[in-house]
Amino acid sequence: xxxxxxxxxxxxxxxxxxxxxxxxxxxxxxxxxxxxxxxxxxxxxxxxxxxxxxxxxxxxxxxxxxxxxxxxxxxxxxxxxxxxxxxxxxxxxxxxxxxxxxxxxxxxxxxxxxxxxxxxxxxxxxxxxxxxxxxxxxxxxxxxxxxxxxxxxxxxxxxxxxxxxxxxxxxxxxxxxxxxxxxxxxxxxxxxxxxxxxxxxx
Amino acid sequence: xxxxxxxxxxxxxxxxxxxxxxxxxxxxxxxxxxxxxxxxxxxxxxxxxxxxxxxxxxxxxxxxxxxxxxxxxxxxxxxxxxxxxxxxxxxxxxxxxxxxxxxxxxxxxxxxxxxxxxxxxxxxxxxxxxxxxxxxxxxxxxxxxxxxxxxxxxxxxxxxxxxxxxxxxxxxxxxxxxxxxxxxxxxxxxxxxxxxxxxxxx
Numbered sequence: 001x002x003x004x005x006x007x008x009x010x011x012x013x014x015x016x017x018x019x020x021x022x023x024x025x026x027x028x029x030x031x032x033x034x035x036x037x038x039x040x041x042x043x044x045x046x047x048x049x050x051x052x053x054x055x056x057x058x059x060x061x062x063x064x065x066x067x068x069x070x071x072x073x074x075x076x077x078x079x080x081x082x083x084x085x086x087x088x089x090x091x092x093x094x095x096x097x098x099x100x101x102x103x104x105x106x107x108x109x110x111x112x113x114x115x116x117x118x119x120x121x122x123x124x125x126x127x128x129x130x131x132x133x134x135x136x137x138x139x140x141x142x143x144x145x146x147x148x149x150x151x152x153x154x155x156x157x158x159x160x161x162x163x164x165x166x167x168x169x170x171x172x173x174x175x176x177x178x179x180x181x182x183x184x185x186x187x188x189x190x191x192x193x194x195x196x197x198x199x200x201x202x
Numbered sequence: 203x204x205x206x207x208x209x210x211x212x213x214x215x216x217x218x219x220x221x222x223x224x225x226x227x228x229x230x231x232x233x234x235x236x237x238x239x240x241x242x243x244x245x246x247x248x249x250x251x252x253x254x255x256x257x258x259x260x261x262x263x264x265x266x267x268x269x270x271x272x273x274x275x276x277x278x279x280x281x282x283x284x285x286x287x288x289x290x291x292x293x294x295x296x297x298x299x300x301x302x303x304x305x306x307x308x309x310x311x312x313x314x315x316x317x318x319x320x321x322x323x324x325x326x327x328x329x330x331x332x333x334x335x336x337x338x339x340x341x342x343x344x345x346x347x348x349x350x351x352x353x354x355x356x357x358x359x360x361x362x363x364x365x366x367x368x369x370x371x372x373x374x375x376x377x378x379x380x381x382x383x384x385x386x387x388x389x390x391x392x393x394x395x396x397x398x399x400x401x402x403x404x
Contacts, residue, residue: 046281074347075303079248079293086288091281094332101277118339121398126343130296133339134332137320141328145276196323 003028005059006190009043009096010066012036014162015113018183019063023190030056034066043067043092046099053103061190062100063111064093067135069128071170077127085131089113094138097152107149111189112139114156116202122170132156136198143196151195155185158202177201205230207261208392211245211298212268214238216364217315220385221265225392232258236268245269245294248301255305263392264302265313266295269337271330273372279329287333291315296340299354309351313391314341316358318404324372334358338400345398353397357387360404379403 004027010016011031020029031037032052041052043066053059067089070081093112100110117125118132139154146152159171161178168176185199206229212218213233222231233239234254243254245268255261269291272283295314302312319327320334341356348354361373363380370378387401 074344075300075349077300079297082293082296086293090332090336091284091288094284095281098277098279117343121343121346123347126340126347129343130292130336130340133342134292134336137335138328138332140335141319141323141331142276144323145325145328147277 004061005030006061006063007032007053007056007059007100009033009041009062009064010113013065014160014179015065015157015182015186018179019065019186022180022183022187027061027190030059043096044087046095049095049099053099056103058103058105059100059108060105061109061111062096062104063186063190064096065113065186067092067113067131069115069131071124071128071167073124074126082127082130085127086134089131090134090138093135097138097142101146101150104148104150107151109150109190110152111186112152112154114154114198116156116158116174116200118156118198124170139198140196146195151189151193153189153192153195153197153199155182155189156198156200157182157185175202206263207232208263208265209234209255209258209261209302211235211243211264211266212315215267216362216381217267217359217384217388220381221267221388224382224385224389229263229392232261245298246289248297251297251301255301258305260305260307261302261310262307263311263313264298264306265388265392266298267315267388269294269315269333271317271333273326273330273369275326276328284329284332287329288336291333292336292340295337299340299344303348303352306350306352309353311352311392312354313388314354314356316356316400318358318360318376318402320358320400326372341400342398348397353391353395355391355394355397355399355401357384357391358400358402359384359387377404
């Protein structure tokens with residue numbers, strides 16, 4: 001029996017690398033990035049997502065570990081800066097989930113990525129809190145309408161150990177988590193039987 | 203002492219009318235609508251929101267009871283249809299909250315509107331769940347950064363008694379609430395001392 005196929009979008013990011021390391025022994029991983037991986041696609045553009053899946057064909061699981069967010073003082077966040085997260089981390093992942101529904105084999109799964117700020121706001125984090133919570137809510141809403149035993153979940157990680165240098169100033173006093181632990185939650189989503197769940201790794 | 207001034211955006215909607223009836227005795231209400239009220243503005247366009255507040259000047263509270271949402275089968279929701287809620291109910295309200303920060307007197311309040319679907323998905327409601335949860339998350343994020351004792355809350359109503367004819371088919375088996383009860387929650391937000399709260403009326 002051939003290995004099941006997972007599309008991993010954001011494969012070269014810190015989380016994506018952890019997920020690839022965790023799942024590559026038991027799955028065939030198709031890596032996708034904005035500018036790297038086996039396939040390239042800007043997931044903010046649904047036509048690129050459709051072209052991507054047309055090339056890849058049927059799959060058993062889709063994991064997205066991609067999406068940009070803006071951080072900045074509340075009073076200074078412009079509509080364009082709110083849009084960064086809405087276009088990329090929210091609608092980018094929603095585009096993938098919407099298109100993936102047509103390419104997943106029966107019983108397949110979609111796993112998206114939010115983040116701990118969805119629940120717990122920080123200074124300069126209003127756009128991130130808004131975007132991450134919206135991703136989780138999309139998953140909550142989509143889970144009950146998916147056909148053919150398809151499932152959808154979302155992993156909500158705390159700040160990664162590996163990202164402390166870049167974002168640690170925003171998260172003073174917060175516990176951080178290694179990408180290796182975060183990768184477990186994606187495996188749990190892909191191999192488990194639940195749907196509509198938020199798997200928090202904090 | 204003159205009455206405190208509330209800007210009510212969405213004043214002629216079902217909830218807006220309830221809020222106006224509830225608060226007009228004790229407040230000066232400035233009514234705003236897309237095509238009705240004392241002032242007109244499309245809140246999806248932040249320049250129109252800025253022009254609106256430039257005309258109105260300083261206020262003590264801002265209440266938004268406006269915003270469109272798309273309902274439809276998950277597999278058929280297009281990015282453009284997800285954008286209806288993101289542009290209108292989410293970014294429209296966010297635009298108002300962002301601009302209002304500069305026009306509110308010390309200790310003033312902002313009250314936005316989400317909806318029960320934020321927590322509890324229904325068939326055909328994925329875009330609504332996503333949008334409403336994002337509004338609540340923006341409020342959660344913004345509350346901790348507001349200066350000068352400003353507060354922000356959000357009212358999350360169940361389906362209105364008055365909206366059963368239009369939306370009742372989506373909400374079979376759900377309890378509905380009268381706009382008059384929902385209006386109380388806006389009063390609680392405007393006159394209370396809390397911030398970052400979701401006032402559920404179910």
